[in-house]
Amino acid sequence: MPVYVTDKPLNLTSHDVVARARRALATRRVGHTGTLDPLATGVLVLCVNESTKLVQFMEADSKDYLAWISLGAGTPTLDAEGPVDSVADVPALGAVQIQALLDSLTGPQMQVPPQYSAIQVGGVRAYAAARAGEHIDLPARPVTLHELTLLGLYGGVQQTPRTFAPDAGGRWQISDSGFTFALPPALGEFPTLLVWARVGSGTYIRSLARDIGAALGVPAHLSGLVRTRAGRFRLEQAVSVERLAGATGLDDLLALDLPTIAATPNLALRLRQGKRPEWTGAGRFLVTLEGSLVAVADGDGQTLKVVRAWA
Structure with missing residues (x-):
């Protein structure tokens, strides 16, 4: 019952x-544990055959991202799919100011999902509905932003670094060697923040980009997104x-990531029968039981x- x-x-x-x-893999039974938009890259966890039963538990996992957030230009999709439908001059910004803003956004939040979701x-x-020109009022949903770290502030997407590596704590940093990432074509040269994010389930990084801009x-x-971790699984x-x-x-x-009970054959049988031992x-x-899944x-x-x- 592998996971890929x-x-x-x-x-x-x-x-x-x-x-x-x-x-x-020659099977119809494949599921994933958290959607990535077409313009995002990185970790997509696939559960196969009996492992598809795990998806319901893994969807709630926290996730890590590298996010490129371009300021001064908005799009209907909130990402680089475009087109640009609003522009504004961006005031002079400093790293200390931006990090203070990011720190103020951490913790439990109410987040409005993108119209294109x-x-x-x-x-x-x-x-x-959005593609048909309609607007749906999407209620804000509770999310948790665990960590937001500014890695750099650049004059445009083309000026940003593309090579990164994780540190011992799994937090990704700009590096001379490691993983080099491709980004979608830029919609223009707009001031761009490079942010490492660790967020709870249900968080839309596109909405985070919108909200950071609104706060400024x-x-x-x-303008770019790489998922570097989903739950216990990493890009490496x-x-x-x-x-x-x-x-x-x-x-x-x-x-x-749950405490494990090593069952006896009798306990495993009773659980599989739906009993409450x-x-x-x-x-x-x-x-x-002997290294195989019995139940959650x-x-x-x-x-x-x-x-x-599990049988």
């Missing part, structure tokens, strides 16, 4: 990657979409209740 970490390239949708993975309102996808009194858009573990057919994948036991622990657990189960201090079981 792919490095999604530019100009493919997450669905495109899933379709290619189905062909490469897959959120459904009344059975209609927001992006479908100017329109803004996301990723394989290209083209190499999926020959990849071995990663053990699905690595997917969830006695258990004194409280919280959510990963239950295994919740303990209330007296019994275990199966949330999802």
